[in-house]
Amino acid sequence: MRVSDGMIFDILLKYDRLRSSQLKRRTEELSSGKAILKPSDNPVDFARGLRLQRFIEGVERFNRNIDLTDNVLKTAETSMTSAVNLLQEARVKIIQVLNTGALNGEDAKVLADYFRSVASYVVNMGNTKVGDSYIFGGVKSQSSPFGSDGTYNGETVETTVPVANGVEVNTTFNGANYFGVNRVSNKITVVEVLNKIADILDSGSLNELHTDTVQVDLGDGVQNLKLLDAFDKGLSQIEAYRSILGTQERVVEDIKSQNDAIMVHFKELKSKIEDADYAGAIAEYEKAKTAYQALLAAISQTQNLSLLNFFVK
Numbered sequence: 001m002r003v004s005d006g007m008i009f010d011i012l013l014k015y016d017r018l019r020s021s022q023l024k025r026r027t028e029e030l031s032s033g034k035a036i037l038k039p040s041d042n043p044v045d046f047a048r049g050l051r052l053q054r055f056i057e058g059v060e061r062f063n064r065n066i067d068l069t070d071n072v073l074k075t076a077e078t079s080m081t082s083a084v085n086l087l088q089e090a091r092v093k094i095i096q097v098l099n100t101g102a103l104n105g106e107d108a109k110v111l112a113d114y115f116r117s118v119a120s121y122v123v124n125m126g127n128t129k130v131g132d133s134y135i136f137g138g139v140k141s142q143s144s145p146f147g148s149d150g151t152y153n154g155e156t157v158e159t160t161v162p163v164a165n166g167v168e169v170n171t172t173f174n175g176a177n178y179f180g181v182n183r184v185s186n187k188i189t190v191v192e193v194l195n196k197i198a199d200i201l202d203s204g205s206l207n208e209l210h211t212d213t214v215q216v217d218l219g220d221g222v223q224n225l226k227l228l229d230a231f232d233k234g235l236s237q238i239e240a241y242r243s244i245l246g247t248q249e250r251v252v253e254d255i256k257s258q259n260d261a262i263m264v265h266f267k268e269l270k271s272k273i274e275d276a277d278y279a280g281a282i283a284e285y286e287k288a289k290t291a292y293q294a295l296l297a298a299i300s301q302t303q304n305l306s307l308l309n310f311f312v313k
Contacts, residue, residue: 052270059263065161066256069169073249075130076173080242083125083179087190087235090118094197094228098209103201112201119194123150126179126188136175145175150191152181164255169248180237183217189234193227 097103097111126136126146137145137154145154154175160168175181182189193214200208214230216223218237225233 052266056263056266059259062163063256063259066163066252069161069163069171070252072130072135072171073245073252075128076135077242077245077249079125079128080178080238080245083122084239084242086118086121090115090194091231094231098228103206108201108204112198115194115198119191122188122191123148126175136173136178138172138174141172149195150188152176152186163252164259167255169252178241180218180234184215184222189216190231193231193234197227
């Protein structure tokens, strides 16, 4: 049977497509660094790679939330620490005033101004913002949670974000709890006491510092307390919630470390499944290139085939 030029051409065309496809495949593996380029290459490993990628993306979302909460937690703790430090200094002054038998008008005015400035500072710390959001107003984060006299205008419901499976951390806080708002007056307890002491100093009736009382309810029932006792109760609550913030910070740091370790592990697994073996890929590429070049040479030789080539000149 005579092999026609058309049959030879069809055979060469078939192998040209095959070798070209092989060479293209090896080139894509080297350029992408991936052994699996489409689902049909290895359906099982492709599905495993997709599942691992979803895990990685989930952990990355958790870490982005952690970066957000870390900033909020640090800012909140700094604000509360600043308030606590100044309140502890003010407590020393309160004790001094209580132990002083008499004050002249000028000294009383200086102390009254001092206590009001401390009260104002605490309110300002309660109105701390991160970006455009107030962090101590609960879900009501676009307006000041505390009025100038310490009245709480925020919400008790807080906003949280997930930082790990089953773990959520605050991005806003219930300022009524964190700053010890008195449920009787709806004001920050320490601010209420400081302003009351300042008013007494202005009036000159210093004996009222020992006799005056404040009704305080921080969630444990109404108590009728003397000024220093009321101040201490409010300060103790602020200190307790500041400690909660510190605990949350440490938890977030630990979770971030765990998330980073998990992500590294997932990425390594995904790499083992998907990544090309460069040494092997290069060897296969060279084989495919050599085979394709040999085919091109064969095609070139067949272009000039003729029966006349077999006659002796």
